[in-house]
Structures are given as structure tokens and as C-alpha cells.
Amino acid sequence: MSIENLLSEGIKATPPSFVRGILKAASDPSVISFAGGLPNPISFPQDELLTSMEHIVKTYGSNVFQYSITAGLPELRQYIADRYNRIFGLRLTIDNILITTGSQQALDLIGKVLLDKGDGVIVEKPTYLAAIQAFSMQQPQFYPVELTEKGMNPEQLKEALQNPVKFIYAIPDFQNPTGLTYSAENRKCIYEILKNHEVVLIEDDPYGELRFDGERLPYIGVGKLPNSILLGTFSKTVTPGMRTGFLISENEELLKNISIAKEASDLHTNIFSQYLIWDYLKNNDLDNHIAKIKELYKKQAHAMMAAMDQYFPSTVKYTKPHGGMFLWVTLPEGVSAMSLFPKALEKKVAFVPGDPFYIGSDNTNTMRLNYTNADCKTIEEGIHRLGELLKELSM
């Protein structure tokens, strides 16, 4: 008996993650991989986390091992509210914060709470592939809006909003996959467009803390648009393995519904990890720790850009990120990055072809490169190999 007949339309509409699929091919130790999205392990404060583990087990005993509440550890939620209030002049309380099992879960919950089949979702073009994956489970209609060096194309956004759209999913800082950041002007412009629409704005901000050039910019929605959601995570600043993210919304009704979806999805996020991260944050200087990560990533990003200037044909363009983990390469028109991929693997270098970051586009001339998980020397060597390949194909 085939299981095929029993599968839901939702799962059939959900693509497996291309990145996770190719990570195996890229895990050969002789391959230099720019394909993953892994933080540099140097960014994990291992010794301090071990100290905090010992401390919380001794101090809170069985509480760190028992079932807990869906919203998340109040002390950790208070820390998050305080930090965002301090940096961005907001007025968040712990009731505005829901701890999620990584930011990925937030995407899943948002899909569940807002989308019925056929509902509209506006995304950047290109956008984060795992967001496409999470939302696809609900079989929405995607409306991609062009992402430019300045941010979301306002005219295309207005046009897309003519459709019955439930929410807009945006990554305004150091976007995944492009590394692009919305300008202050573009943010204001988007705010002006959205303030008169009955629509939810989702700002996904996993990388905002990792700005290594320039100044942080204000959010578009939080504190201003009533139907606004902001996503954050400790994955890029403390540890991704603990799957501890958070969702911020000042819309009480919306957050209540997301909490019900969360309860139905996994009851609550790992409470040990919540205690651990809170204890770490309380007893260490996070800004100081992040400063070290930023210095590291800045060096690595600049090493990659310098190597591309040296080894890539001048017909190949790339973005110049001011933070985050990725940059985006555009090959000459008509060149398929996907068909380049196996040839690159032969040269022992890997990247992610752009296709899975688009809604229904094949053989695009784009690719995503990650610079956080290799040292500068390795980055130079990998870009050298890639450059050789591009030149052989006489681009």
C-alpha cells in the first residue's frame, strides 16, 4: 500500500530544504564550503555556558528539568524586553514576548495563525528559503517584491498589496540571502505604505546584532504599526544548537493566538536552555561578546570581497554587506548558477545556487556565499578556486 494517497496537500506543496540537501555534498573535508549558514564556533561562549549550567542546576534544581509555561521563562523575556527598549527606545513588556524553538518555529507559527490556502504573502525577491518552506505548508499565494540595494521596491509593494494579502515577510538587516540592508528612507517609505493597510508586517532580524559597518537603523513596524511582529534569536550571538529564538508583538490578540499555536506545536521551548541563556546573559557582557564576533565576521567578509576583486572576472557582481553572514553574487545574464554547482564541487568549493531563494525561478544567475564559517585564508583559497572556474567558462 502506497503512503502517497494519504499525504496532505500541504506537505506535497512544501519543498525540502535545498541547502540541507547539498550540505552533505559539501561536508567532504577537502571541499571549501560557502554553502552553509553556520556561525563561527568561536562565537559560542563555551566556558561561560558551562559555568552557567553548573550554576542553574545548583540554584534552580528541578525547575530547569520540569515542564514549563508556553510563553517562556519570564526572566529571559524581561531581559529581551529591556534590551530592545534600551537599544531602540521601545516600551515592550514581557507580555509582548514569546520564546520560540528557534526563529524557524516563529515562521511556522505565523503561517499557522495567519494563512489559509490561497491567502497572499508578500516576500522579498529573493527571500530566505526556509521561510518559503515554512509558509508553503499552508499553500499560500506568494507575491514576490523586488529587493534592491535600498530595500523593498515601494511601487511593487503597493501593487502587491492590491491582492488579498495576510502578511509581508521582510528581513531588513543583512538579508538572507543577499546581505542587503534597507535604507532608513526605504523603511520610512514602507511604513507609510503599510500604515493604512490591514496587514501584518513581519520583520525577521536574526542578524541585526551583527552589524560591523555603520549604525543600526530603526525597525519599520515594532512600536509603530499595530499589526507588527519582530523576530529575534540567540542563534547568531550565543548558540544555535539550543534552538532559542523569540517573537515580539505588541498586538495582544495576535500574540495570544500565536501562543495557542505554539502550545499545540511543542507545549513550550526547552526550559533548561532558557534558564541557561538567561543566566549567561545576566553574568556576562553580551555587547562585549558580540563585539568580538563582529570583528571576526568583518575580517572574513572583507577577505571574501578582496578575494573576489582579485580572482573574479569583472563581469561578475556582488553585494557588499555591512553585517550578517552572507553576500550575493550575480553572474552574467544567462549563466545558470545551478549548472555551475557540480563543476564547483569538482574544484572542491561549494555555494548555494540562487534558485531556492526565489518563488518558482529556475536557473537564475545568482548564488549565495557564506563567510562566517571559514578563516580568511580558507576564504581566499575558496574564492580563488571559484574564480578559476568562472574564468575557465570565460565570463
Add this chain to the structure above:
Amino acid sequence: MSIENLLSEGIKATPPSFVRGILKAASDPSVISFAGGLPNPISFPQDELLTSMEHIVKTYGSNVFQYSITAGLPELRQYIADRYNRIFGLRLTIDNILITTGSQQALDLIGKVLLDKGDGVIVEKPTYLAAIQAFSMQQPQFYPVELTEKGMNPEQLKEALQNPVKFIYAIPDFQNPTGLTYSAENRKCIYEILKNHEVVLIEDDPYGELRFDGERLPYIGVGKLPNSILLGTFSKTVTPGMRTGFLISENEELLKNISIAKEASDLHTNIFSQYLIWDYLKNNDLDNHIAKIKELYKKQAHAMMAAMDQYFPSTVKYTKPHGGMFLWVTLPEGVSAMSLFPKALEKKVAFVPGDPFYIGSDNTNTMRLNYTNADCKTIEEGIHRLGELLKELSM
């Protein structure tokens, strides 16, 4: 602008957890609560877990803090396969095991992968309320089948299978909420009925390890029915706070699709917790640890039953579990346990009225009592208080 217009049909169909709602009322320290479903904190091997934490951080370093694979830690999956093979004579490999963020996530994933709106789901009557919650998100049609002292009513099951049903959700050991266990004969009978149907059988077994009377019985589906799923968890044997459960299926295609849904839902389960539980299991005698938990729960269950014999009117009936965490009380017909609840709270004792364990039944004459999270003396006092109330209402 109201968010109401933007909410999905799925979330509107999903009830918030009644139990989690009343836990607040029951958290007043002067209230003796039989309402929750918490393991006794004595069941958490805290010292051993702390030792394992120190060990895995020192041994595996950044691997315990980094992103990881969706399927879960291979070593932990191998341990699970070995244990089930040994106890039940199965032939599982690690490819049959997916680590989930608690068993609750498994319910969410199953709903996503198998259900479209209106699809049929067979559940026990009554059944686990958080399973109703998880599946409700997909707006299925529930077909409840009576649960008797022997197990699922076979005639009603056959009848329910006349409908377009995607899966059957069953908890054959020490069922939540009733504490009932399917007999060996009933299991065989259900197998015979299902073997000719194109339907998935889900056996949820969080409590099977906690049998304090009699011998373990074989599973209905795993190893026999090709479309079979078995759910397990470390929540009742090691720690629930770490949200580490697992899903077992020998159906490759089904498991592949569940893995895609998992990837879209939270990428992977907390890898630190997986290393931790695996290291704990490797270096300690789990059976020995479980023996202690069983001894404790047996005493507490028997204390509750003895107190009910002493303090409850003889018109009140209750189940006599051979394991697990709950028993089920049936009041005289026409008495609403729900309307009893506030009166019980006045007497400083709490339980869960039966209603949320049914599909669309109100004011049932049933209630669930948990005996694992209070000592014998407290249990006796709580049952005494409840008995006084029942007698006052002259049952």
C-alpha cells in the same frame, strides 16, 4: 484595525489547552492539585545530568552548541533503536527514528503531513486533549471510538473506518486521560481490522516504560503494519524540560515527509539536549532509574485508590491503572464535573473535568486525576477533600 479578519480558519478551530488554563488557578500553594501531568521531580537524575553536561562540553566542544541535522543525533537514534529491538524484538535501524521536540511536536508533524481540511481521524473517546489541539489546526473530521476497560471498541472502529480516514490515534498503554490499557486480545483484534485498510496507525506511548503492575504488551502496529508510527519520549523517564521525544516508523516515504515537515517547523531539535540525554543513557542504568520511578508511582497510585475507597461515595467509579500517571473518575450520571470544579477549588483541591478530552461533549460526569506529582500523604488529604465535596452533594 482588528486582527480578527486576518486569522486563519485553522487557528480559529484550535482550542487553547484547558489544562494549561486551569493550572494557574491550581498553582495556589494551598491547593492540592491533581490537575497537571507533571512527573515527580524525583524522577529527574539531576546529578547524573550535570555530570553528563560537563562531559559533553569537554568532549564534543562546539558540536553541542552548533546547528545540527534534522533527523537527530545518530548516537541517540541508535540507542533508541537498540532499546526497542531488545525489549520488543523489532529490527529498527537509525533510519527509522526521527528525534522530535517532545512528543507534542510529533503530533503536530503528523497532522501537517497527513491531514487536509475535512480528512478523517479516529481517536479514542476520551483522548489526550493536546492531541485534539494539535490535529485541530488542520480542521479534520474526528471519529471518536469508545475506549473500554479492554481497549478500543472493535465494532465502533470498523464502523468509523467506513469513513475517509487518514489515521487512527491511539494510546494503548495507561492512556491519557483514563489510565486504561488495551488487552493483548484487543491489540490483536485491532491489528486484524487494520491490516486490510489503507490507513496510518499512530501508537503514542509516553508511559509504556512506567508499568508498575503486570507485564509489557506488544505494540499493535510497529514491526507489523507497514503504515505504522510509534511515538516515544524521554519526558517521563529522564526530563520533560528538555523537550526530547522521538518518532519511529519503518515506512521510509512517510518518515521522509515527516522529516521535511520537521525541517520546516524548527530545523532540528535542541542538539545539546540530545547529546546530554545520550551521554546520560550511555553512562547510567536507565532500567534501574526507571525501577525507582515505578516504585514511587505505584505507591502514589495505590495511595490514591485506597483514599478513594475510603472517602468517595460508592456511586463514584474509577479506573485502576497498571502504570502511567493518571486515573479516571466517573461520577453518577447527570453530574457535571465541570460545574464541580469551582467548588473543589474552594475546598483547595483541583482536577481536570473530562470535557476537554472529548470531541464536542460538554458537562460530562468524568474527571482526570494525576497521582505522580504529590506524595502519598498529600494525595490522601486531597482525595479526602474531594470526597467531602462529593458527599455534600449527596452522590
